[in-house]
Amino acid sequence: METTIGRRIRQSCKARKVSQKTLAEKMGWDESQLSRVINDQRKVSAGEIAEIATILDISLDWLITGDDKFWVPSDVAARHDRDPETGEYRQNLDDLDVFRSIGLVYKQAYR
Template identity: 70%
Template sequence: METIGERIGSACKDSGLSQKALAERLDWDQARLSRVISGSRKVSAGEIAEIATILDVSLDWLITGSDPYWVPKDVAARHDWDGETKEYRHNQEDLDVFRSIALVYKQAYG
């Protein structure tokens, strides 16, 4: 896939989320999302980050098309041990920060 729009469309399909549902979650009309997917409308960095979060794909993949497509679920800044489930929990805000930091490093040093 060559463009961000194509990757958004593909990730929608893979996630089972319809383009209409994604547009609603973004508080956009469906025509706006359709223009993004077709490449006739650009998206801001903030919009791309929000789309990546909703579709649960890596920001790096969405922007560049490079692997990995998915975001590891075990990444965490705060390692909160849940004694009941015997698992570490992650904070979604921390995960989003990690995604952003990884993108900055990739762009600077990649």
């Protein structure tokens, strides 16, 4: 059975424990619009696909092609911030977004 974007969205929602209702709300859609996408009755634009990938924190490449890793590694970052109270380090989320974008560009360029 061929995997479609709709099926990958359904799988991602389930794995990320994001309800379809929540995803629809974050997209500014009603549930029926998302249902049509998931059931392959409605096509999605490139912008909508990118927004879905961002909301679900999944690989844009995987969402489109099904060929890449499902998730985006959340530990990739140039800088780490240290919380002075707890002494723990956490990734800088601004850097993380930049690295995800750069990584996707390189993947597309060197296929």
